[in-house]
Amino acid sequence: MARRKIIAGNWKMNKTPSETTALINELKPLVANDEVDVVFCVPAIDIILAIEAAKGSNIQIGAENMYYEENGAYTGEIAPNMLTDVGVKYVIIGHSERREYFAETDETVNKKVLKAFEHGITPIICCGETLTQREQGIAIDFIRTQIKIAFQNVSAENAANAVIAYEPIWAIGTGKTATTAQAEEVCKAIRECIKEVYGSDVAEKIRIQYGGSVNAGNAAELFAEADIDGGLVGGASLKPDFGKIVNYK
Ligand SMILES: O=C[C@H](O)COP(=O)(O)O
Numbered sequence: 001m002a003r004r005k006i007i008a009g010n011w012k013m014n015k016t017p018s019e020t021t022a023l024i025n026e027l028k029p030l031v032a033n034d035e036v037d038v039v040f041c042v043p044a045i046d047i048i049l050a051i052e053a054a055k056g057s058n059i060q061i062g063a064e065n066m067y068y069e070e071n072g073a074y075t076g077e078i079a080p081n082m083l084t085d086v087g088v089k090y091v092i093i094g095h096s097e098r099r100e101y102f103a104e105t106d107e108t109v110n111k112k113v114l115k116a117f118e119h120g121i122t123p124i125i126c127c128g129e130t131l132t133q134r135e136q137g138i139a140i141d142f143i144r145t146q147i148k149i150a151f152q153n154v155s156a157e158n159a160a161n162a163v164i165a166y167e168p169i170w171a172i173g174t175g176k177t178a179t180t181a182q183a184e185e186v187c188k189a190i191r192e193c194i195k196e197v198y199g200s201d202v203a204e205k206i207r208i209q210y211g212g213s214v215n216a217g218n219a220a221e222l223f224a225e226a227d228i229d230g231g232l233v234g235g236a237s238l239k240p241d242f243g244k245i246v247n248y249k
Helices: 017-027 044-054 080-085 096-101 106-118 131-135 139-150 156-161 180-198 200-205 219-223 241-246
Strands: 006-010 037-042 059-063 090-093 122-127 163-166 207-211 230-233
Touching: 006 090, 006 163, 006 207, 006 241, 017 037, 017 044, 037 044, 037 090, 044 059, 080 106, 090 106, 106 122, 106 139, 122 139, 131 139, 139 180, 156 180, 156 200, 163 180, 180 200, 180 207, 180 219, 219 230, 230 241
Parallel strands: 006 037, 006 230, 037 059, 059 090, 090 122, 122 163, 163 207, 207 230
Antiparallel strands: none
């Protein structure tokens, strides 16, 4: 079954609101491609301007994080209905930088995933191993645990619509991309894990991205793999190169 590719940019903590409008206007014509889903996940303060700037284009706007409560005394957090209210369709959950610097755990990732689905937001659920875990040969076991906890109590119907981003931590922002074979091996194992939990129908539908130093030079080879349904792109999503990644064929 052919799955539609999803290519998302993760701006991380880059670009002010005024830079946002300029960057989207610059990238808009370059990322025009109706054959793939194109998502820009931007800092919370940039979201409203990004949605405005992306109007009339194929770009969909996502958030980089979201809290798992509806509202209340959670200083500094963003509630799901704040995102849906302005038209956000996707949210990155459990990026390794949030796990490392902001104490996110598999359990909070699961709560956020459930909450995102409750509000009709598609979660882009991140997983991935450290270099030590890879060297010790436990990468796939570790990722299977991340996935199983992230999907606890998620219905099959919702799971089929989720996006998983496999991002080996050692490949993020390092210029050191996983080889195509390494990326495919893990993405295939993730699909197998989803199949064990939900069956083949969901496993065939769910989209699995690769992330970690994706650039205009390696995107085509990575995205040609059977189990890689696109990418979650950091650094290169802030440059015209993102247009080449989206139009990788
Ligand atoms: O979310 C994106 C990833 O962390 C990859 O970042 P990168 O493309 O700068 O390596």
